[in-house]
Amino acid sequence: MFDVEAFVENSLEDIRQFVGENRIISACSGGVDSTVTTVLVQKSVGEKLLAVFINDGLRRKGEPEFVIRTLNNLGIRTKLIDAKEEFFAVFKGKTDAEKKRKAFREKFYKTLGRVAHEEQINYIAQGTIKADVIETVKGIKSQHNVLEQIGINPEIYGYKIIEPLRNLFKPEVRKVAHELGLPADISERMPFPGPALSLRVLGEVTPQRIEIVRRATQIVEEEAEQLKTFQNFAVLHNDKATGIKNGKRVYGNIITVRIVDSQDAVTARARQVPYEILARISDRITGEISSVVRCLYDLTDKPPSTIEFE
């Protein structure tokens, strides 16, 4: 049985000891993991914390504004880094999933490292949770925030890392969020991967292709909200397919919709969504996004697939 009060109490003490007389950065993406981490650090060391939100250009619609507003409302001092162009530059020409993840990770840590250097802070808090650690160790994916596990020495980036949530699964993280008094739009937030929409564009990541998947994601989220699922999202394929727009043959884009139930992201089941909802999603995606001619639904559980495509 998870004792959330004890966990919070111990964490505050651990963070206090780790930080000592130093200052600390918490990279906050707006997800439940990194926001809970950020709030824990704030409660522990107060003004020694600087929250950093890196706008990598890969976030969902309205997300940067949401994160900044949320952190402001929590009274957390926050720095916004606009790194959109830098991130798109590193993706240029890369189509391999693992190379894209690696490019994201390196750019993320370089950007964070630059902020740390400018601010003269070398302590970092990260929202790694247990599912990330397990999957990195098992080789399912390389989480960008599990550095030591994959043989990256954080020292080469010039900082020391604390991961207060690394022994928790997602439902426990949500309990901590409640315990900390966070609003429901944080504590009940759908999981969203670190590399964001870059994982949901198969093939090369460009501003145009991110914009297509961003619009599809918004449609899926709007229509699937009522389903209360663990996760729901859209993926843009690199493959194209024939379709008909305005009576003409076109060779257009394919979007896959993924809606899953899960407790901890370690296993997941594809939700059997009523066709009425799927048909509306499909009609909106092919109707509102001119380049998309085909909309697919992912039937696969995890295993044998993963939740994300990359």
Place this chain on the structure above:
Amino acid sequence: MFDVEAFVENSLEDIRQFVGENRIISACSGGVDSTVTTVLVQKSVGEKLLAVFINDGLRRKGEPEFVIRTLNNLGIRTKLIDAKEEFFAVFKGKTDAEKKRKAFREKFYKTLGRVAHEEQINYIAQGTIKADVIETVKGIKSQHNVLEQIGINPEIYGYKIIEPLRNLFKPEVRKVAHELGLPADISERMPFPGPALSLRVLGEVTPQRIEIVRRATQIVEEEAEQLKTFQNFAVLHNDKATGIKNGKRVYGNIITVRIVDSQDAVTARARQVPYEILARISDRITGEISSVVRCLYDLTDKPPSTIEFE
């Protein structure tokens, strides 16, 4: 109102006049269109007909045997051409949908032309139907058997072509099949495209990739047979996605399942298949085909998509 008796009577006479004292080849793929055409020609000119089945290596499992057996049972003299290696050779390195269609079409007509030359026959019957003509004219796709429409002069291949079904839609073709006394496994046959499984492998067509989609197609057909739909099939993506097999992360293949209702293939609706059946299809495809980690279902009507992906 379609008068099937009059149609058959007129067709037999037209074919008789067209063939005259010559001999004629009918290229039969085993589909309802080309089989009905072949049987009409036989009823019209008897022994002047030579049916040709080209095994291009792109057919469904058991299909070549089925076609030969069917034509034998109908008492039609048939020549089997094994051209598997030649067809795979022309696909090598081609990933563009229209280039693949063109490569198929050219190899098909060259092969047929070779047989015609060897047999010294320069009359050919083909199973073109009205939907093929309409779609070629509208530019939806270039049907491999609508030569004149796309500016190919059949004369350069050295033969004259008759297309007895070119004014009929699919339901009328089935009525003709009944009128001719063809067995239900022909008259009620699901439509299957000329370029066969090559349209259902996005990206390069290789023997290995055709074998993957052939196995997936068999699973879809077995599980969807009870649904009595206009068409059902599997598509192999060129995109890959992450999955988990035997506890290990793999980068595996993606299969899309397409099941549609239609009258005439000019428009179509994605069937809202019960999830029990889709889950079984997905489990079998990812379980029985080791390289496949993900199974998707196509939600899109025609328009805005087409029935086939290429």
